Amino acid sequence: MSRNKYLRQLPKVDEVLDQEGVKELNVAYPRPLIVDGIRQLIEERRRMILTLPDSELGDLELSAPSIASDLERWLKKQYAPSLKRVINATGVVIHTNLGRSILSDEATKAVVNAASGYSNLEFDLEAGARGSRHSHIESLLVRITGAEAGMVVNNNASAVFLALSTLASGKEAIVSRGQLVEIGGSFRIPDVMRQSGAILREVGTTNKTYISDYAAAVGENTALILRVHQSNFRIVGFTHEPTLDEMVGLSREKGIPIMEDLGSGVLVDLSKYGITYEPTVQESVKAGVDVITFSGDKLLGGPQAGLVVGKAEFINRMKKHPLARAVRVDKMTLAALEATLREYLDEETVCKKNPTLRMITMPAEELESRAIKIAGELSRILGNDFTVCTEPEISRVGGGSLPLAELKTTAVSVKSSLATVNEIEEFLRGNEPPIIVRIKEDAVLLDPRTIQEGEELQIFSAFEKIKARCR
Numbered sequence: 001m002s003r004n005k006y007l008r009q010l011p012k013v014d015e016v017l018d019q020e021g022v023k024e025l026n027v028a029y030p031r032p033l034i035v036d037g038i039r040q041l042i043e044e045r046r047r048m049i050l051t052l053p054d055s056e057l058g059d060l061e062l063s064a065p066s067i068a069s070d071l072e073r074w075l076k077k078q079y080a081p082s083l084k085r086v087i088n089a090t091g092v093v094i095h096t097n098l099g100r101s102i103l104s105d106e107a108t109k110a111v112v113n114a115a116s117g118y119s120n121l122e123f124d125l126e127a128g129a130r131g132s133r134h135s136h137i138e139s140l141l142v143r144i145t146g147a148e149a150g151m152v153v154n155n156n157a158s159a160v161f162l163a164l165s166t167l168a169s170g171k172e173a174i175v176s177r178g179q180l181v182e183i184g185g186s187f188r189i190p191d192v193m194r195q196s197g198a199i200l201r202e203v204g205t206t207n208k209t210y211i212s213d214y215a216a217a218v219g220e221n222t223a224l225i226l227r228v229h230q231s232n233f234r235i236v237g238f239t240h241e242p243t244l245d246e247m248v249g250l251s252r253e254k255g256i257p258i259m260e261d262l263g264s265g266v267l268v269d270l271s272k273y274g275i276t277y278e279p280t281v282q283e284s285v286k287a288g289v290d291v292i293t294f295s296g297d298k299l300l301g302g303p304q305a306g307l308v309v310g311k312a313e314f315i316n317r318m319k320k321h322p323l324a325r326a327v328r329v330d331k332m333t334l335a336a337l338e339a340t341l342r343e344y345l346d347e348e349t350v351c352k353k354n355p356t357l358r359m360i361t362m363p364a365e366e367l368e369s370r371a372i373k374i375a376g377e378l379s380r381i382l383g384n385d386f387t388v389c390t391e392p393e394i395s396r397v398g399g400g401s402l403p404l405a406e407l408k409t410t411a412v413s414v415k416s417s418l419a420t421v422n423e424i425e426e427f428l429r430g431n432e433p434p435i436i437v438r439i440k441e442d443a444v445l446l447d448p449r450t451i452q453e454g455e456e457l458q459i460f461s462a463f464e465k466i467k468a469r470c471r
């Protein structure tokens with residue numbers, strides 16, 4: 001067997017460790033990882049010796065230096081953070097796959113501060129005794145929304161789950177058939193209800209539900225009237241849903257609490273900025289809804305969290321429920337959320353400070369002038385074999401929020417005779433940092449709306465590399 005000859009050529013781990021380049025790697029990488037890498041690279045070669053056809057065996061690089069030179073690439077791949085920053089050039093503001101909302105400067109600072117030192121997370125500094133982690137957020141939530149009480153949990157899905165478990169376990173909750181939604185990632189209202197122990201009492205039809213349908217469904221075992229915001233879809237045409245006031249009226253008349261899952265939960269009226277109207281949390285509070293739940297990282301533009309506001313009677317029961325511990329937020333989230341909410345105290349400036357609101361309300365002229373600048377620099381870098389231009393396009397709010405809102409933008413379109421659009425997209429995605437773009441027909445589109453300050457330079461340098469590769 002000539003294969004033994006090749007197997008004998010494989011170096012020992014120590015031999016590779018003694019290579020000049022490998023000693024340098026010891027500075028940047030932990031030694032156990034280096035040893036593991038060498039073992040794996042040797043093992044890989046051993047497998048190839050045993051499986052490759054005879055004719056290809058001669059091409060194998062088996063020497064210690066060849067393994068040493070593969071080692072650095074292996075280590076880089078293993079040791080690089082898996083969760084990394086990417087550039088979102090898609091124009092989708094609340095991009096769920098890219099981490100939804102990004103934090104404001106103040107919120108980012110607050111996270112670092114809370115993470116790197118001890119804090120009064122559950123310590124009342126005035127009384128010198130144990131405090132509540134809910135206390136940090138509650139007064140802000142109350143001030144901003146006008147509600148009696150508030151609390152925060154891990155995300156809106158857990159807020160809904162905790163509310164249903166507290167208010168309707170073993171009892172009926174009435175929901176319109178038009179609101180039995182799936183939010184994505186397997187969050188389906190009927191399934192969440194079943195898990196919480198609440199019994200779903202469907203009323204009405206997909207397109208039409210009247211207040212009389214709700215009224216007729218109320219019985220001995222009814223514990224809750226549930227209203228769910230149709231976040232990510234719309235039913236249009238021959239439709240009817242009772243108004244919020246009608247539903248609160250029924251809830252009062254029958255003495256049954258009403259809960260609303262608002263989904264996005266916007267705190268400022270976006271229609272003032274020319275954006276599709278989205279019901280605000282304050283309106284639901286004012287209408288008298290008992291428990292309102294919404295996300296921290298959708299239109300609110302904060303960290304992942306589930307916010308609950310409403311009547312103290314119900315919120316206090318939720319705080320005491322055994323599940324509250326299982327869905328509680330950590331101090332970094334609380335720090336980010338507190339800073340985010342603080343910026344809402346001034347409605348004039350929040351749209352500038354909060355990145356999600358800033359991107360959604362970015363003026364069309366600003367987007368156009370940024371697109372023109374980016375396109376100018378890219379055509380200078382890319383030269384004649386590429387076509388770079390600007391074109392009117394639509395950005396999306398994303399995150400299952402405002403599905404019909406079309407935000408006017410100006411995108412930069414890039415195509416080339418030297419590379420296909422898929423090759424360009426793939427190269428940008430493999431860049432450090434990865435750049436995520438949209439593809440439209442035979443061009444990649446870069447939307448300045450979601451490109452952050454300073455990221456333009458990284459985009460330019462990625463295209464310089466593309467240009468060099470195409471040469």
Ligand SMILES: *Cc1c(COP(=O)(O)O)cnc(C)c1O
Pocket residue numbers: 155156157158160183187228229230231232261262263264294295296297305306400
């Ligand atoms: C997004 C959404 C949820 C889930 O919220 P998360 O914060 O992602 O857990 C629940 N209900 C509605 C109506 C939503 O839009």
